[in-house]
Amino acid sequence: MTAPKKVVLAYSGGLDTSIILKWLQTEYGCEVVTFTADLGQGEELDPARKKAEMLGINPDSIFIEDLREEFVSDFVFPMFRANAVYEGLYLLGTSIARPLISKRLVEIAEETGADAVAHGATGKGNDQVRFELSVAALNPSLKVIAPWREWNLTSRTSLLAFAEQNQIPIAKDKRGEAPFSVDANLLHTSSEGKVLENPAEEAPDYVYARTVHPEDAPDQPEIIEVTFEKGDAVAINGKALSPATILTDLNEYGRKHGIGRLDFVENRFVGMKSRGIYETPGGTILLEAHRGIEQITLDSGAGHLKDSLMPRYAELIYNGFWFSPEREMLQALIDKSQEHVTGTVRLKLYKGSVRCIGRWSEHSLYSEAHVTFEDDAGAYDQKDAKGFITLNALRLRLLAARNRRLG
Known part of the structure; x- marks a missing residue:
């Protein structure tokens, strides 16, 4: 890959992305722009600005943005209209954040004239796929740099050594093995x-x-x-x-x-x-x-169709295809159902x-007159059920007759 001239890095301010920032500068000799998104993670983001400045980033090249409202209104809520659940249990909290971060990475790259974006996802996880599929869908001309797939910093010890060599502050609890990420x-x-x-x-x-x-x-x-x-x-x-x-x-x-x-x-x-x-x-x-x-x-027909499509919709989000035409097609159907x-x-x-x-709801389809166990005042003629059952049973009767005849 041709060395990039300017890279927009998805930057948390933590140790790993700070190492990536310095690695991009030393490996490619390129200008780095940092982007830190406030998606409601509950952390103070000002230290990310200070650390980026300490690592030599021009203040004009540091983007820290509060995206909480956009995150919920344009990503979380559309997903919840579908009742999306991955593999029956997971509500896709990480998955749904990645397309928004990717979208802003691309937009900032276009605003600043960058020719590449970079992320800190490892080569074993889903996030690398989500980031890179989103970038490909939004601006395929941008290079994507994934340091975890490129560098030789393959252990926590080598990462800490690189940080110390480059005067990157290391929190005391980062010197040992973190109990979980x-x-x-x-x-x-x-x-x-x-x-x-x-x-x-x-x-x-x-x-x-x-x-x-x-x-x-x-x-x-x-x-x-x-x-x-x-x-x-x-x-x-x-x-x-x-x-x-x-x-x-x-x-x-x-x-x-x-x-x-x-x-x-x-x-x-x-x-x-x-x-x-x-x-x-x-x-x-x-x-x-x-x-x-x-x-x-x-309506039952709309609801059952929507439920049958939900696993596919959830899988698209989990796998990183938020910006795919099939997800957008399903979203149009889902949104129609929500009128x-x-x-x-x-x-x-x-x-x-x-x-x-x-x-x-004023839009309720529930009719107490039809379901009551008391007198329904003619709202529903129970005799109609006989013909309904007879017609639905016809194919079963024909199948049973054939099977008895043959066997």
């Missing part, structure tokens, strides 16, 4: 590696950072109401809130009641299985609420669980 944003926290690598061993409780242990949650349940408009949450307990604020508040309810913990062995796109500990407190509540309002507002998904859901939160206990 963490990725966080407003939707979730993901922990992997080290003490979590044996799936037969229960994860230590200290791994969980966003939720109290369900056994330590309040002994009294809490009731909340979430209001939706066209499939998106717009209010909690009758108070209108922005998308990011809604997710932030739901996270607090989930934290308090120990909701959203997941110990999961998943199939990575690159072929291996990995064990992760996920915490998605607000997202778990949001999923239950969204399914609750769909129960009364979504009448408007109303309010009442939820009970208690010791790690969230349950829908009530739902109502």
Whole structure:
């Protein structure tokens, strides 16, 4: 690959991406622009600016942006309209953040005249795929540099030695083996590696950072109401809130009641299985609420079709195909289904669980007159069921007659 002249680096300010920053400068002799996204990871981002400046980055080439509202409104909410869950359990918290980071990497590269972007994902994980597929979809002329696949810094010892040689500050706890790695944003926290690598061993409780242990949650349940408009949450307990604020508040309810913990062995796109500990407190509540309002507002045919497509949609996000035409096609179908998904859901939160206990909407398809066990005043003629059953049974009768004749 021809050496790049200017690279936009997805930069966290941590040790690994600081080493990558210096490695790009020394390996390629190129100008580096840093981009740090605030996706609600809960960390102070100003130290990332100071560290980038200390490593020689021009202040005009340091981009630190609060993307929380865009993250929730344009990525998390569209995904939750689909009720997307990967392999039956995972709410895709890491997966859905990568297309937004990639989008801004490309935009900043175009704004600054950079000819390459770089990320800190390893060669064993899914994130390298997600970043690079997104960049390819948005601007295929940009080079992508993945240092973990290129350099010879193959151990923690060699990384620390490189850092010391280049005067990169090393936190004291980074001098030993980290117990596990963490990725966080407003939707979730993901922990992997080290003490979590044996799936037969229960994860230590200290791994969980966003939720109290369900056994330590309040002994009294809490009731909340979430209001939706066209499939998106717009209010909690009758108070209108922005998308990011809604997710932030739901996270607090989930934290308090120990909701959203997941110990999961998943199939990575690159072929291996990995064990992760996920915490998605607000997202778990949001999923239950969204399914609750769909129960009364979504037609059965539309709902069943949507559910049948959901695993494919979730897999596309997990595998990094957010910007693919097939994901956009599915999104159009999903969004069409949400035109009448408007109303309010009442939820009970208690010791790690969230349950829908009530739902109502002006767009409801639920007809008490049709389902009542009392007099339905002619709303439904039960005699009609006989012809319905007879026609649906016809092919079964023909099959049975054939099988008896032959055998």
